[in-house]
Amino acid sequence: MVTHLRHVGLAVPDLEVGIQFYQDLGLESATSQNRAILRCHGHDQDQIVLVEGPKRRLQYICLGSSDERFQALQARIEAEKKIVGPPAEIPGDGIWCLDPDGICLNIVVATPADSLGGPETTAPGEPPAINTPGRFNRIGQRAAPPRGRENRPRRLGHILQFTPDLKKKVWFYTEVLGFLLADRVGDALAFLYCEGGSDHHVMALAASQAPGLHHLSFELGDVDEVGQLGMQMLEKGHRDGWGFGRHVIGSNYFHYIRDPWMGLAELYCDMDYIPAGINWRPRDWPVEDSFYAWGPDMPDDFVTNYEEHH
Numbered sequence: 001m002v003t004h005l006r007h008v009g010l011a012v013p014d015l016e017v018g019i020q021f022y023q024d025l026g027l028e029s030a031t032s033q034n035r036a037i038l039r040c041h042g043h044d045q046d047q048i049v050l051v052e053g054p055k056r057r058l059q060y061i062c063l064g065s066s067d068e069r070f071q072a073l074q075a076r077i078e079a080e081k082k083i084v085g086p087p088a089e090i091p092g093d094g095i096w097c098l099d100p101d102g103i104c105l106n107i108v109v110a111t112p113a114d115s116l117g118g119p120e121t122t123a124p125g126e127p128p129a130i131n132t133p134g135r136f137n138r139i140g141q142r143a144a145p146p147r148g149r150e151n152r153p154r155r156l157g158h159i160l161q162f163t164p165d166l167k168k169k170v171w172f173y174t175e176v177l178g179f180l181l182a183d184r185v186g187d188a189l190a191f192l193y194c195e196g197g198s199d200h201h202v203m204a205l206a207a208s209q210a211p212g213l214h215h216l217s218f219e220l221g222d223v224d225e226v227g228q229l230g231m232q233m234l235e236k237g238h239r240d241g242w243g244f245g246r247h248v249i250g251s252n253y254f255h256y257i258r259d260p261w262m263g264l265a266e267l268y269c270d271m272d273y274i275p276a277g278i279n280w281r282p283r284d285w286p287v288e289d290s291f292y293a294w295g296p297d298m299p300d301d302f303v304t305n306y307e308e309h310h
């Protein structure tokens with residue numbers, strides 16, 4: 001089974017412009033040959049590998065598996081005859097395979113300790129001291145962050161892919177790769193988590209006419225960091241995607257920012273967590289709950305599959 005998301009490979013039309021966007025978002029970049037590697041501050045793990053390509057496109061997704069479960073996973077993928085070689089110029093550890101939409105997946109043996117995949121592996125920092133009615137956890141101190149504070153994502157938390165065949169895609173990610181269904185919205189959306197314990201969703205899938213990448217989502221420390229980084233991105237001239245608000249499914253606070261090619265980066269915090277071994281019952285949510293509990297009106301183009309329209 002897959003235990004965690006490690007990084008994604010993304011092709012963009014202009015490498016420098018792509019690097020600048022993710023640097024503005026608080027990621028750190030290193031270039032090697034024709035690639036840019038983006039990481040979260042303080043963590044020795046790739047989160048995005050950018051390469052130059054004719055248009056913005058998901059090139060591959062790198063997923064981690066435990067050593068004990070890797071062989072069984074490999075056997076299931078081989079049985080589906082989905083094994084391929086790595087894309088050109090990508091160092092090829094682990095298994096490379098194609099999902100039902102032809103999206104390239106790379107699965108490597110890695111321990112959650114270096115995956116940033118759970119609460120025990122995310123740099124915790126100081127918990128925010130919040131005052132609520134009758135409970136004063138912050139006494140004699142000011143809470144508002146200074147205007148120019150630097151806000152840096154802690155990790156890549158999840159991705160949302162469009163798919164023309166949601167049923168088949170969910171089958172592959174659950175039955176072959178070992179993800180579990182957290183929640184769904186009829187035949188429109190599916191949210192998948194990892195069996196060993198993870199955020200409410202690590203992989204989310206949305207029905208569309210064509211495959212595509214809807215968003216990459218980055219975890220911030222708290223509501224202030226999400227709100228302030230969202231505002232700072234707008235001040236730097238990036239386009240607003242949608243937010244600030246709170247989702248129903250997964251419960252996370254969100255602010256989406258458009259990248260230079262109309263893709264989305266989500267800034268989030270406070271997502272539901274599903275631990276290993278719990279009797280979690282997936283719910284089929286009505287469409288009216290599928291987007292938000294509160295926030296500004298959702299822009300019409302929020303659900304547009306821009307990869308299909310290029």
Ligand SMILES: [Fe+2]
Pocket residue numbers: 158160215217266
């Ligand atoms: Fe998301």
